[in-house]
């Protein structure tokens with residue numbers, strides 16, 4: 132569970148250019164092909180390649196971007212050229228599976244990497260006048276030479292909320308969820324809306340209940356493809372569950388010992404549900 136309101140330690144410094152180093156150290160290479168990341172898998176498990184290892188594979192890079200420094204290690208993201216990689220040790224893995232393979236911090240960096248790569252891919256041309264864009268020197272942005280429009284990496288804020296009614300929590304499942312899995316009410320923030328307004332609206336739209344005592348819980352980058360999940364807790368205030376059939380297949384109140392299959396604690400959804408279970412399983 133995410134420690135509630137504890138400030139995280141900074142272990143990654145985003146930079147536009149690599150710093151001068153007194154001696155060359157290996158750099159991490161986050162190499163993607165169609166949103167899957169290249170890993171080197173040998174007997175002792177899977178890991179990220181270094182830049183040297185990536186180059187030794189003989190694959191080209193369609194684009195490359197420096198991300199910043201992870202501790203003292205430079206990090207680069209690249210799009211792998213369509214060349215077939217025949218080495219047995221090379222595997223392309225889904226982002227969602229990385230948490231168990233690389234651990235929390237490197238998995239989070241991979242999420243950061245794919246978002247920077249996709250920003251680079253999607254902003255090659257200006258959406259307003261069609262001119263080819265160029266990278267700005269002073270910030271991570273592209274600029275259009277034709278009309279001056281700036282293109283920053285896109286982040287789409289989304290909200291997610293744990294709603295409690297005495298000793299029960301409201302869990303719901305969408306039609307697209309794996310069989311038996313339940314989660315929390317979540318949705319995107321609309322233009323012009325505060326995150327608090329988005330929570331109240333999403334809950335009303337999806338399950339028809341009103342809430343009170345909204346409290347911030349924490350946030351998590353969610354690179355599928357470019358969200359920032361902003362988590363809250365809330366108390367039930369009134370209304371009967373009335374499901375939006377398009378978004379919700381089932382929604383119910385569950386007591387802490389009746390919780391069905393839910394997302395793992397690598398996601399903020401799982402952290403919020405664990406937070407509920409632990410408080411009710413071990414009341415003070």
Ligand SMILES: [Zn+2]
Pocket residue numbers: 257258259260261262275276277278279280
């Ligand atoms: Zn333009």
